Amino acid sequence: MVQTTVIAGEPGAPGILDRTRIIARPGFNRWLVPPAALAIHLCIGMAYGFSVFWLPLSRAVGVTQSVACTNLSLIGALTTTTCDWRISDLVWIYTLFFVVLGTSAALFGGWLERAGPRKAGVVAALCWCGGLALSALGIAVHQLWLMWLGSGVIGGIGLGLGYISPVSTLIKWFPDRRGMATGMAIMGFGGGALIGSPLADMLMNAYRTPVSVGVWETFLTLALIYLVFMLAGAFGYRVPPAGWRPDGWTPPPASRAMITHGHVHLRDAHKTPQFWLIWAVLCLNVSASIGIIGVAAPMLQEIFGGSLVGAPDIGFTDFDDSQKRTAAAVAAGFVGLISLFNIGGRFFWASLSDRLGRKLTYAVFFVLGVALYLAAPVLAGGHMLALFVLAFCVIASMYGGGFATIPAYLADIFGTQFVGAIHGRLLTAWSTAGILGPLVVAYMRDAQLAAGVPRAQIYDTIMLVLAAMLALGFVANLLVRPLATRWFMKPAELAAEQARLRPVDAAHEGSFGIGRGGISGPAMLAWLAVGLPILWGIWITFNKALVLFH
Incomplete structure (x- = not known):
């Protein structure tokens, strides 16, 4: 192997923040x-x-x-x-x-x-x-x-x-x-x-x-x-350095069609239908979760009412001050559990996607999410608090897992050369969902209350709408296919992009x-x-x- 060296003292040497100054040298631990x-x-x-x-x-x-x-x-x-x-x-x-x-x-x-x-x-x-x-x-x-x-x-x-x-x-x-x-x-x-x-x-x-x-x-x-x-x-x-790979590791065989060996330029990624399908996948997964997670504390108190404070015959609006404090503490515990599952899901689901593949992992999110949202009104109606809490903890884990899995999904489809920038553009789906999800939940909740629906049942219709969002996400994910070869950068163009970052001979x-x-x-x-x-x-x-x- 031929290795060249960047000499820091040469005229025009890169500054301390420049990318060429942070290329790893032999002995670095990833x-x-x-x-x-x-x-x-x-x-x-x-x-x-x-x-x-x-x-x-x-x-x-x-x-x-x-x-x-x-x-x-x-x-x-x-x-x-x-x-x-x-x-x-x-x-x-x-x-x-x-x-x-x-x-x-x-x-x-x-x-x-x-x-x-x-x-x-x-x-x-x-x-x-x-x-x-x-x-x-x-x-x-x-x-x-x-x-x-x-x-x-x-x-x-x-x-x-x-x-x-x-x-x-x-x-x-x-x-x-x-x-x-x-x-x-x-x-x-x-x-x-x-x-x-x-x-x-x-x-x-x-x-x-x-x-x-x-x-x-x-x-x-x-x-x-x-x-x-x-x-x-x-x-x-x-x-x-460009061309680096873990010691002893070889890329997966080309037969794994959902993992590309090419690289798509940033200027072309958003022109592909795959980008917008994955954009919809992220947007719908987040929209269906972020709104309901945002009202988790009041939702639990309104649905289960007195069951949270040992008085199952009274509703949320009939709580005295002591019962309100107790219910609020229980709801805070629910929010805490959701936070823990949100975090754990990011590592668990993203790691599992290395075995299942990104497309199958998202399919699990959507199918399981639909099932849990459809089951939630039944669990609420049966006062099955533990199962209701578990259902939303799993939903929270898939909400976090969706964020953690999407960068690898993009790398599988578009290659790694511009995956950071492509991921940045895809995050507009998060911004959209951050407005859409809470608005849908808040508007429907207020509409249900205005229509005189009992507080314990105002979330039933909301759960159906959120399940429908996930069903649409399943369809978008199903439509994701490997990119046609015309979208990938030619070897000469890729080499030119990598040349300024490569401290080793391009042939190795x-x-x-x-x-x-x-x-x-x-x-x-x-x-x-x-x-x-x-x-x-x-x-x-x-x-x-x-x-x-x-």
């Missing part, structure tokens, strides 16, 4: 890359946990109780300094998160492929943490528009770049286990709230004073903590002494750095979920 990705995803995953701030922020002026103003419009709420914000004003940040995430991932995905994951990770850290700091200023001066701009827009850009930054890199480092690799990283995005929410609650309690609810101080503290972890993750990224492929062995000592330390916070978050969430079983 198991160092997943914890670097997790370090970033665990930080930006706090977007899921922002609801912990809504109640304290709704009394930021009054501190002990909200200072409400009559006839306050949304525009007025953006600039008022004397009225407390309504929760309905604050949750727009949550909507902005996922709209801007999908948009920025689509817009900057091509740049990420050129710039490399380290530069993208650093920009993501500056945007996410800078957005938190700007939000802290907005809270301190009580200007909601600064929170929308800071966390929602600037932070949303950080979310988009941080989310897709490791995808292409991990798929290239683990061609033998694509699903497992992306599952490890994207598991972190689902788990960020498990760590961030209890940490934020502890910080708010520590910073709370008679004149402050402690939120702006918490935002600044989280920004500093997240900046350290995200920068450590970004500088931990390495990319394999092999392990190059990179990625040998299992988890080394440094890799073990890196895994502990991200693993211990995850275990802490899981322990706290599991303890809260135990309320369900008392």
Whole structure:
């Protein structure tokens, strides 16, 4: 093998953030890359946990109780300094998160492929943490528009770049286990709230004073903590040289038609019907889950009512204060279990897809999801609480598993050369679903209540509609076929794309002494750095979920 060397001291040498500076050298252990990705995803995953701030922020002026103003419009709420914000004003940040995430991932995905994951990770850290700091200023001066701009827009850009930054890199480092690799990283995005929410609650309690609810101080503290972890993750990224493969591994035979050996250029991916079919697959899977998961706590209380508090003959609206607190604790335990299954499903289903194949895994999501949604009204009507909870935990696992499996699905169909950028464009399906799913559930719930349907039955029709969404997703997934050869880049074009990143002779492929062995000592330390916070978050969430079983 012929190996060339990039000399850092030569004129025009690449900067510390450039992609050519992070090409792995012999002796590098590929198991160092997943914890670097997790370090970033665990930080930006706090977007899921922002609801912990809504109640304290709704009394930021009054501190002990909200200072409400009559006839306050949304525009007025953006600039008022004397009225407390309504929760309905604050949750727009949550909507902005996922709209801007999908948009920025689509817009900057091509740049990420050129710039490399380290530069993208650093920009993501500056945007996410800078957005938190700007939000802290907005809270301190009580200007909601600064929170929308800071966390929602600037932070949303950080979310988009941080989310897709490791995808292409991990798929290239683990061609033998694509699903497992992306599952490890994207598991972190689902788990960020498990760590961030209890940490934020502890910080708010520590910073709370008679004149402050402690939120702006918490935002600044989280920004500093997240900046350290995200920068450590970004500088931990390495990319394999083109032509690298794990020692002793050979690509799967060409007979596996759903795994291509070619590469589709970014400019062509969205022109194929396969891209839009997979876009529909992700959009429908997320739409059918995100809306109902978002109302999990009130849904459980409305459906099971007094059964949650040992008084099965009374309904949700008849609870006294003590029963409301008990029911809320049980519902919080339900939400905690859903979070755990959401996280575990990301790793479990993505890893299983390496054996089943991505298309079959999604088929399981849709068939099993339809069955569970159709069974849910029966379980609710029979007051089978344990089975009802289990059904929605499985649905949550497939919701998370869908996110973790989709990058490997794209790599199978479109190749790995531009998979990060293609994944970025596909995330517009997430943005769409983030609006569509909650709107469908909220509108139908309100319509059922207005029609006089008993609270215990208002979700029955909703479950049927969500099952129909999954049935449509099954059809879209069924239609996905291997790409025609005309879509793949010609060898000369592919070689030109890879030339500036290839530190080895273009005629050779092999392990190059990179990625040998299992988890080394440094890799073990890196895994502990991200693993211990995850275990802490899981322990706290599991303890809260135990309320369900008392």
